[in-house]
Structure formats: structure tokens, C-alpha cells
Amino acid sequence: MLERRRALVGALLIAVFAGTAGFAAGQARFVAGPLLARLGVSLSGPGAAAQGLAAEWRVLEEARRKVLENYVDPVPEKDLLTGALRGLVEATGDRYSLYLTPEEYRSYLRHFEGSFAGIGIQVELKDDYITVVRPLRGTPGEKAGLRTGDRIMAVDGRDVTRMSIDEVVNLIRGPAGTRVRLTISRWPYREQFDVDVERARIEVPQMEGTMLSWAPGVGYIRIEEFNTGIAGRVAEKLGELRRQGMRALVLDLRQNPGGLLGEAVDVASLFVPRGPVAYVVSRDGRKETLYAKGSPLGLPLAVLVDGGSASASEIVAGAIKDRSAGTLVGTRTFGKGSVQSFIDLQGGAALKLTTARYLTAGGHMIHGRGIEPDVLVPMPEGQAIARDGGRDPQVEKAVEVLRQRMGQKNT
Template sequence: MTGRRSGLTIAAAIIVAISVLVTAMLTVALITNYQHLGRLAKVVHLVNREYLEPVPFSTLVDGAMKGIVGSLNDPYSSYLDADQYKQLFEQIQGSFTGIGVYVSKRDVNKLVVVSPIKGGPAERAGLRAGDVIVKVDGVDVAELDVDVAVSKIKGPEGSEVQLTIFREGGQGFQEFTIVREEVHIPVVTAELAEQDKRIGIIQISQFNKIAASEVDRALTRFQQEGVKGIVLDLRDNPGGELESSVDIASHFIPTGPVVHIVDRSDGTETAYSTRDYIGLPLVILINGGSASASEIVAGAVKDNGTGTLVGTKTFGKGIVQMVMQLDGGAALKLTTAKYLTPHENDIHKLGIEPDVEVEIANRTDAHYLVEKQDENEDVQLIKALEIIQGKIQ
């Protein structure tokens, strides 16, 4: 009995020691945080009182919030003021005033053109996917948050913006002066292949709110027309909404998950599953401008073996952002999760390799502009049609 009491006493002492240690650690953390908050308040006070020029308090607070998000060192997270959030919302809805180009941060200090919008001023001026935007109107944008850089590229209709870009392949630095205009974002185009009317071609430019319903209509029409195979063109598609990509991918894989979403540090995982599988032979066209939601679709099809990926390696963006609206019209865009393919492959910064690699002529880099061209000249589409024809004959 004495030994048992001794053991209980030791256990109780250990528990008390652990409790004291945890309490001490929490106390230190609280003191440290209070010290930092006090330091922040003092900086705001000193700037407000001592800085040469008067600064509105709201400007200081906005700067503090941008600094907080900037400290994450995540090119996809940002604090959006009211104007920036309005621009983002307009783009999601399908139109905005600018030059018509999707950009992203390849790394923290490199603003890369993911893809120009078909028919937009950037495409007409000659910008290509893979171009690195170095300066906007003479201002270096390498260190800027991506949304701040985008706000500098956008502007009033009819105004000009000058871009300094760096282009790989030995072409070096180039200057572009582009007139801003209202850009309407084409979402989905669907047509029968000129070479073989049994094959339907669906091109998706981005996964916005209306993309899934437009793909639904296209597939219904193709089924009525007796289509026997599908080419899904995701080249230069920079992504968009998670739900839209899941809805569209669901048509092309029979059972199981489309994508796994893994939330922050606790590792909570959510699987989005399929619906409405159409069961037709499928080829997906991809390239270095295929990013994010495009990679969800391509990764789901590749893992399930229900289609063939043709083209070049995708961009490699395997993380998910949420846009959380704040008061005053501002918003916080924050990376909240990463996504994994159905086989739980992490493609972030890696991309997805095609099953059949087909390069564009005279280009060695992974990114290139897919120009609207005759079906007989598009070597990637030609290969896609050959693969589909081999499956339906």
C-alpha cells in the first residue's frame, strides 16, 4: 500500500510540474505578444506624431494589415482594400477594365504571366504565358504583392500602361505599351471538330461561377448530336473556383474523390466526390499556363486513368485561397488549405506531367501562348484528335 501511495504521489507531482510548465509557457507567450502589440501601438503613435507629413490613421492601419499578411511570405495571400476587392469581384463575375492578362507569383519575387485572355489587349500586343513582368510604368513590381501589382496594371479604359517584361529563350527584356479597355472574359466555347464531327471540343478559359453550367449545356448538346469523344482544352487556363472545377471534373471520372482538400496544421481533410460521369473517351490539353483549378481537373483524370493528358507540364499551384470580406469593402485573401489529387499527390510547385508530351514549335520553355489557329496547325489538338479517333473506331 505504501508503494502504491508513493507512486500516486510521484504521479501527482509530475502532473503539477507539467501544469506549472505549461502555465509558465503560456504566460511567456502572452507577455511576448503583449510586448509586440505594445510596440505596434507605439510605432503607430510615433509615426502619427513625428512623421514629416500628416498620415491618415486609416492609412496606417491598412499598412499594418498588409504588413501582417505580407509577413506570411505567401504570394497568394493578401489584404485587399476596397478598390482591389472590387476589381477581383469584377474579374470573377466575367469582365473588368485592364489589359486582359492573368498573372501569378512563380515565387515571392517573380510576377509571371500565367496566360493572356483570348482576344484581349495583352494578347494582341504580343504578351505570352511565361513572360515575367519586371516593371509597370517604370516601377519595379518584383517585391510587390500580386494584387497590388495587378492594381497597377489595371486602370481607366483608354489609358496606357507600359510593361517591362523578361522573356526566356534568349529574348531578354522587352517593352510593351498597351491601351487598357473593358475586357470580357470568354468562359466556355464548345464546337464539333472540323476533322471529325464525332468529337466535341470544349475550351474553358477559367473556372468562374458560370463555367460549370456552361459545360453542362455543352455536354448535353454534344450528347444530342451523337458525339463519341471529348477534347477538353485547359491550356492557359489559370484556374478559378474550387467548386466549379469539382463540378466539371465530376463528368469525367466514374467514382471516388475528385480532390482532397487538406486544411492548415490540423490536417483536416475533405474529399469532394464525383457525379454525372459521362463515360466518353477523353483527352485533356494542358500547358504551363494550366494552373490551380485546371490542375484539379487534370489530376483527377490522370489519377483515375479516364483520359489522356496531352501537351506540356502544368503550372504547379496546389493550394487553395479563401476570400473573406471585411467591413468597409475590404477583404482578406488567405491561403487556407492545400489540395491533393485523388491519389493524394501534392503537385504544388511541381505541376502535372502530360501522358503524351507535345511541344509547340520553336519554343523550349514550358510556357507559351496558345494562339487561335486553324485546327490543322494546332499540333497538340491534332494529337488529341488522333488519340480520340483511336478509341472510337
């Protein structure tokens, strides 16, 4: 249920942050801890089903003993338990669900505060490889020469090509001042090479906003991720740009991986009229409506989206499109329509578990499909998206759309 802790949508593109790497889930399916008591499993009750379940747990306990007694090297029993817990969640087959150790959980929560230690890259699963979306400006990842499109093949010599994003991120995480070695494959992906990166404290720029110097009257706001407090900062920036004479706005959600569900709803409320922003559908089919609760912008609006716009970004973009509050410009969005919740466990651990799916304000299921923009504008191969009020083909098209709505001629 969404109210259990805090709901989040997104993080398919994940900046790499601090934390302690645990056992990979790939190992988890082969090991088990003494789970009967520790997981509070009750096998009481009549019927063949309970007897069958009891037999399965006895096999699990037997496997634990055999590993402890026979494996060539001593194995800490705690590691076996952690591996088994990871395996339980992995059995869902959902790449967005994860067991988090207490250290990993604290790291995830720090992430949504926007400041943490790491190497400062965003990654996504692309063509079955963990791929660098971009290194954040001024971070160790950028200074080490990592580029958009680089594939991460190994971490500290360990093959990660069959791991999930969360597993790879956990391996890359570590305290500031420590080093990690990434094995990289770069276009045209014929060779591999190693990159050593020293972890550091990372301050993630959550948003930026300015008046476009080359487009009079047009403001520009870019949201990097929907972290804690982002809606308030966007509202403040909108007020500031209005005082500077803004008569239309470009909202840039490109390469935005998502974030907190509540923040996405609050940001959407700044742009769409009162009414639905999205619908959250639980496992039993019940539908909860998330409503816009603020006053909309009331100015011509163009929203930039691309294949890296995921989850919370798609909630905002979908609401703006379905409620006819603005024009979407760019390319089809990623298509992540599931909601994850943090569920606390004993001892400070947690589950990051898919607990619901969402529909856009128009009732559209976008999972695996994405949102088609109103105006399709592909980016030229190899061209980076503009930031800080710069120009690229998608920004220029968005400004053209706004000028038409403002009754201006293109210059």
C-alpha cells in the same frame, strides 16, 4: 475553413482587372496603424507570452506615432493602417494570401463573374519575373502589342521585380478609360521599353466548343477559367456536341489558371464516375472528400494540359487521370495544390487566405510538383496554342489518341 465564404483555387495566372491600387505589401513591413483597438487585439492574460506580445504591440504603436510625427511628408493614417494589414498577411510568407481593401475585394468578386475593367492580360510568376501568359483577344493589352513571354519590370515607373503577382495586378488595375504605363523586357531580355495601355471593359471568354472539322466525330471544348456558372455552360455544350454527332472529346485546359473550387468539382463530375474528385486537407489534418455527383461523359476523352494549367485545372485533370476517365496529353502542369478562401472583415475588406491544401482523387500531393501527362508532347518554341478548333502538335496528338480508342485510322 472552406465554408467561411467561398473557396477558390487558382489565379496564379491572373487577368488584370479593375480596382483601386493600394499600398504595396513591400512597404507594409515598415509601417503600422493603430491596431490595438482596430484589430480587436486582446493582450490580457497571465504569463510572459502575453507580456511579450503587449511589448511588441507597444513598439508597433510607437512606430506609428513616429512615422506620423517625423516623416518628411504628411502620411494619411489610413494608408499606414492599410500597409500594416498587408504586412500582417505578408508575414505568412504565402504568395497566394492577401489583404484586400473593400475596393479590391469587390474587384476580385467581379472577376469570377467574368466581366470587368482592365487591360486584358494573363500573367504568371516565371523565373522570378511577372510574365505575360497571353493577352486576351481583342483587348487593350493585345492592341498595345503585349506578347506571351513579356516580363513586366515596372508599372507607372515603379519597380515591380520584387513584388508578388497580386501586388503588381493591383498597381495595373484601374477604371476603364484611364491609362497605365508598363515597362517591358522582351526576349532575349536585353533591353526594356515602355508600353502605354488604356484600360477598358473586358469580357473574358470562359469557354468555347466546336466539332473539329478536320477530325470527324471529335468534339473540342476549351475552358479558359473556372468562373461562376462554367460547369453549366460546359454541360450545355456537351449536349450540343452530342447532337452534332460527337463520339470523342478533346478537353483543353492549357493555360487555365484555375478559379472556383465548386465549379472545378462540378466540371469533373461531367467526366468521372461517382466517387472522389479531390481531398481537401485542413490545417488540423482533417480530410474532406469532394465527390463527383453527375453522370460521366461515357466517350473517349483526351485532356490537354501544360505548365499554365494550375489549381482548379489540376483538380479536374487529376481526377480524370486518377479515375482513368481519360488520357492527359501535353506537358507537366503548374503544381498549385493550395486552396484560398475569402474571409470577410469589418468595413467591407477581406482576406484572401490559404486555408487548406488539396490532394488529387488518387491521394497525390501535387503542390510544387504538378501532374505528369500520360502522353508527353512539348510545344515547339514560340508556337502559340491553337484555339477555336485549330491544329497544333498537342491537339493533333490528342486526336490521334482518340482515334486509336475509336478504332479509326489516322489520315
